[in-house]
Amino acid sequence: MDLAVEFQQSDRSQWTVTTSFCVKGFPRGVGSAAVARSGRTEWSAAHSARARADDGDVTLLATIFDLDGTLVDSAGTWQEVVGAVTARHGRTPERSSPECVDGMVDAVTRGAFGMMPGAAELVAQAAELGPVGLVSTAPRRYVRAVASASGLRRHVEAIVTGDDVVNAKPAPDPYLLAARKLGLDPAQCLAVEDSRSGIRSAHAAGLTVLAIPGAATARDTEVLALAARVVPDARVAAKEICRLWVNVYALSR
16 A cells, blocks of 8 residues: 655645655655656655655654664673673673673684574665665674674764763763764654654654663653654564654644
């Protein structure tokens, strides 16, 4: 089923944006949408590049993903690594400690954990729509190891890690930096998050949020109210992402 959204230009001529839920072959950067006028299919770059229309509408041009818990199933491995370091030293370390990072990078190399179900397809689909970014509070060396080993790196055009910002999630700084690296206004970006701190961070930065909540986040109705869409897993998110790209102007008001 196709979706249709109408825009009014200053000359009052009408543009209609249609999409067949991420059908390949349409211009990248307009939500896999074809812009048709007078029966002819064409793309108005000037129209699509505008983040906000005169009446406050928003056009999405990029997707920025959280990593741990959203794209990769790493929680159990983090617990094991931190537990092992704690046992050796008698105190709980920061995840950013060299020993923890070494342990996680080794785990990545060994293939100790993998992608969340449907996550690889979700990222690939987002890459068809526009640029993709990655935001994580984890150390840079670990994030880059995961991005390379998982194949995410070929899709990702901007990476922000815990080493890149002073104020981590739930502060807006990581998402603001990611949008800046992509050369876009935060309002032009969709964030995909699983955690309370991540959802708060993306929302505070001005992004539209697609939430795939973990167990704890799923019970926090106050945080989930900040998201434009809440879905149970990456497979469902893949179905929703195109609707958000086309209909975000209505959902984010």
